[in-house]
Amino acid sequence: MRMAPVVLRSFAADASLKQLRLVVCWVLWLAWVVLGASPVQAQLLKWNTFGNNGTETTEPPTFRNLNLDGATGTLTLNSVTPNSNTNRFGGIDWSTTSQPGSDYIEFKVKPQTGFRFSATSFVFSWDRDKNGPKSVALKSSNDNFDAYLGTPVTRLAAYDGVEGGELAVSTGNTFTFSLLNITAETTFRVYGYNAKKSTGKGGFDTPRPRPRPRRTCN
Numbered sequence: 765m766r767m768a769p770v771v772l773r774s775f776a777a778d779a780s781l782k783q784l785r786l787v788v789c790w791v792l793w794l795a796w797v798v799l800g801a802s803p804v805q806a807q808l809l810k811w812n813t814f815g816n817n818g819t820e821t822t823e824p825p826t827f828r829n830l831n832l833d834g835a836t837g838t839l840t841l842n843s844v845t846p847n848s849n850t851n852r853f854g855g856i857d858w859s860t861t862s863q864p865g866s867d868y869i870e871f872k873v874k875p876q877t878g879f880r881f882s883a884t885s886f887v888f889s890w891d892r893d894k895n896g897p898k899s900v901a902l903k904s905s906n907d908n909f910d911a912y913l914g915t916p917v918t919r920l921a922a923y924d925g926v927e928g929g930e931l932a933v934s935t936g937n938t939f940t941f942s943l944l945n946i947t948a949e950t951t952f953r954v955y956g957y958n959a960k961k962s963t964g965k966g967g968f969d970t971p972r973p974r975p976r977p978r979r980t981c982n
């Protein structure tokens with residue numbers, strides 16, 4: 765099994781500008797543009813929570829494209845309390861309401877001077893226990909965190925105590941949207957909500973690889 769990441773995909777519509785189509789692993793796909801060249805594909809940001817113990821308060825990217833400001837990409841928590849859990853960035857104290865509250869994971873994207881980006885999708889893996897947030901939504905500072913970016917992901921799977929905590933991980937979740945030709949620093953917030961209890965755990969997760977079962981003949 766491959767270790768699954770979080771991703772944002774993109775494109776830029778202006779053919780007169782150079783665009784770099786960029787990935788993030790965990791992931792953010794963005795398209796970067798600068799005057800005068802042909803499209804090139806490259807990674808933008810990459811995170812990997814494999815090896816986390818769950819008590820981290822920040823998560824720096826494991827890769828940052830050179831066309832991004834040096835402070836770009838670090839994940840931070842707001843009103844979420846870190847809580848021990850292998851390979852996860854998140855915690856407890858998520859919103860128990862049916863709508864996003866003030867509990868979220870945040871990161872900022874700032875292009876270097878002369879560049880701009882477009883973002884069209886965000887793909888992620890989520891881990892929760894049976895009391896954790898089963899809904900996740902994405903918003904940005906582009907409209908002061910008003911509208912959803914894509915459709916919120918709901919009814920995420922939960923670990924209920926069955927063998928193998930990795931069964932809690934829901935991979936390949938996707939927000940599809942369109943943010944085009946952005947030149948200013950932009951903040952993205954990933955809201956976890958609809959938790960059964962405030963003590964419920966949840967957050968981004970990078971699943972550990974599972975060994976393939978061996979076939980035997982009797």
